[in-house]
Amino acid sequence: MTGKSAIPNNPSTHLAIADRVHSAAIHLLRQLRRADDATGLSAPRLSALSVAVFAGPLTLGALAAAEQVRPPTMSRLVDALERGGLVERERDEVDARLIRIRATKKGVSVMRRGRARRVARLAAQLKLLQPAHLVTLGQAAAILDSVVAELAAHRTQ
Amino acid sequence: MTGKSAIPNNPSTHLAIADRVHSAAIHLLRQLRRADDATGLSAPRLSALSVAVFAGPLTLGALAAAEQVRPPTMSRLVDALERGGLVERERDEVDARLIRIRATKKGVSVMRRGRARRVARLAAQLKLLQPAHLVTLGQAAAILDSVVAELAAHRTQ
């Protein structure tokens, strides 16, 4: 994508840094996007599965909200995961409109391995970095997450 | 998406850092995704336009490579940009197979405004950070870009 020079101006500006961070994120995800051949799961599916696994059984709507996606979109993602035997739909006992998405055993193990594998390529590259650079990345991730949380808060408000 | 707990392990491991960086990137882009109703340009289009603007006239293949995308994909992105009057296709004088993609005046200005707007929300948050954190993010972006370039190289091989 844009690379070094978008919004060139003064490179130390927050705007310039925002631009570069944005770029880097796009590039990274492009690289990691391709389906993990081992699991056959795309990023959105793996991501949804991840929430199902770690946040326990969730309603479809809640899952959609967690993934910041509309219900129909999540409905299809769940279709795919269900087809693969990774999650199950359960009707709620008390409120029959609700559908709880629960990860299966298979879903749990596939998710773990899939995510590990997905990130493995990145990890392998990181291993080649100078330790100081690795530290910088770790710190940046933490900072970014807090920034993103702020963004999300201001948006949903 | 996945959040804090995927592959938790030792947080200082390159694998753990890879996971956190990956997470952070996903979260960030989800937040920024809708950003640019003003230009009507999607992220991939804005990104391609950005390269066309800043890396000067480029062949379609080079643009595809820069965007880490296959030629047919870029061909369609360029179609859309051309329809919007943001870029032009020019046949090369000496080698008639080549097509140079050149940003128009309109493309340049739209890109600047669009991208600025897209990143503006992020930039606004960054402004609230401690200067040291801002520096860390800037460095991290640079490091990440080189890492991603390596990833791309190894994958294409």
Add this chain to the structure above:
DNA sequence: AACATTTCGTTAGCTTAGCTAACTAATAAT
């Protein structure tokens, strides 16, 4: 000079992910 090969971009056709709008079924409210 003629033919074969390679290269560049496009076209065709597929999948996935996202959306809105409209529908069904179920619950809640009046």
Add this chain to the structure above:
DNA sequence: ATTATTAGTTAGCTAAGCTAACGAAATGTT
């Protein structure tokens, strides 16, 4: 009892990504 709201799905669209196959142009071989 009827009406309104809510949850999820279906239908139908757009966009982005891919591979395979193709035409046109350039290059290499004989």
